[in-house]
Amino acid sequence: MVHxxxxxxxxxxxxxxxxxxxxxxxxxxxxxxxGVPVSYAGFxxxxxxLGTIVSSLQSARLTRRLGTGRVTAISVAITAAALFGFSVSSSFWMLCLWAVPYGLGAGSVDASLNNYVALHYASRHMSWLHCMWGIGASVGPYIMGLALTGRYGWHMGYRTIxxxxxxxxxxxxxxxxxWKKQGGGGPEDGSQSAALSLGGVLRLPGAFASMTVFFCYCAVEQTIGLWASSxxxxxxxxxxxTxxxxxxLFFLGITVGRGASGFLTLRLNDARMVHLGLTILAAGLALLLLPLGTGFALTALLLAGLGCAPIYPCLIHSTPDHFGADHSQAVIGVQMASAYAGTCLMPFFFGLIANNVSVALFPVYLTVLLAIMAGMHRRLIRVSRQRIRED
Known part of the structure; x- marks a missing residue:
């Protein structure tokens, strides 16, 4: 039953x-x-x-009341309704309307499932769960491509999903x-960590650097996911x-990379895994920056996905080491908020650049975010080592 x-x-x-x-x-x-500009995808x-942020903040209360199993089922049903709404939309304002349940459904199931697995299963399953997410994120565009190639239109792509x-x-x-037999059909149990306000988290050494890393990572991932095709x-x-x-290919790289990183973590610690990911991501963006043609651009997207693969799960896993187990729950909550803020703001900002300047700045924009992310991660490691020495 457990399996x-x-x-x-x-x-x-x-x-x-x-x-x-x-x-x-x-x-x-x-x-x-x-009849809207290309930048309106950012809206x-x-x-x-924003819907994801709201539902994630409410997920703990919903899970305590309904249990992980019911929250997951309800969230997926809401997402299904939103996707069908997209498929029948005939105007931009309808897309905006259906985007609300789209986000609300995704946030609740993401936060609830991550928490449930952390409570009930070994850590390796967390890495491989994010690999499963990558499979879905890779298959989604493929299904959409089949719908477009077969002249069924994007409506049918959304309807299929x-x-x-x-x-x-x-x-x-x-x-x-x-779920009920495993404790996920009703109120959850779990370890209690120190209750910190947002201000308390921000006062922790390295907290701002950590938040910035999460912000930039999700900004990079979501910007590539939203704008690579354009x-x-x-x-x-x-x-x-086509x-x-x-x-x-970007999400295929994430999928393959996360599957492999679950084994690499047996030999490399979290910091080295993040450094490896940042290096591979930098190589992919370098290929995009150079005028080498279509083939190299596709290779660049695959490399970028491979680079992104270990960064997010290893950052989350290293949080107790950086801030202490007693503070990790509060810190991870703020990290997730920072990640969703990057998802929310930065693809939209690039849409404005694409619309008013040039979409050709896509790799430059990503490289700037990568540089900030790498610098802040180095700072986080330095502050963390200093805290350990002082302790």
Whole structure:
């Protein structure tokens, strides 16, 4: 029964990733039909991110009241409804309206499942769960590409993913007895850490550096996910239906990289894993910066995904080491808020740059974020080592 429930959780994380890259893959084919500038994808992305922030902040209360199993099933059902709403939208304001439940559903299931796995399963499963998310995020653009290539249109791409989410909702409802046996069908138990306010977290040495790293990482990941397809179409002249599938190479890199990083962590500590990821990401962005043609651009997206793969899970895993186990829960909450803020703001900001300056600045924008992230991570490591020496 335990293994069956774990399989359900893994499938849930695949489902969580399916919608994440759809907008970026479909937008080159969508915005013209709505009569809006290409930059307006940033508005939708921002609404989704804001909904994710709100639902994540409420996830602890919802989980205590309903349990992880019910929260997950309800969240996936809300996401399915939002995706179907996207598929029938005939105006931009309708997309904005459906973006609200889109974000609300994603935030609750993400936070609730991560917490549940941390409480009930070994740490290696956390890394591989994020690999499952990458599978979903890779398959989503591929399905959209098939819909566009087959002349079914982006509407059918969204509708197909909505159907998959509906099927998962049914499976989650059937699995509710398994969650109850494991303690996830009702109120959760867990260890208590020090209760810190936002101000208390910010006063911890290294907290600002950590928040900045999370902000920049999610800014990079979401900007690539949202704008890579548009960059390939508008700057390199690749057909939109082809670019939708090519953009999925980034998430394929994340998927493969996270699967491998689960084994690499047996030999490398978290700091070295993050350094390795930053180096590979820098190599991918260097290929994008150089005028080497379409083939190298696709390789660059794959490398960027491989580089991103170990950064986020290893940053989360190292939080108790940096700040102490008694502060880790409060710090991780603020880190997640910073991550969603990066998701919310920075792709939107690049949309303004693409619309008013040039989409060709895509790799430059990402390189600046990478440089800030690398500098702040070095500072975090330095402050953490100093704290350990003082202790």
């Amino acid at each position: 069956l429930l774990l399989a359900v959780i893994y499938i849930s994380f695949i489902s969580l990733g399916l919608p994440d890259a759809l907008l970026g893959a479909a937008w080159p084919s969508m915005y013209g039909s709505f 939708i992305s921002m609404i989704i991110a 909505a159907l998959l989410q509906i099927l998962l909702t049914a499976a989650l409802l059937l699995s509710l007895p398994l 960059y390939l179409v508008l700057h390199l002249g690749i057909p939109a239906e 670019a939708a599938g090519y953009a999925g």
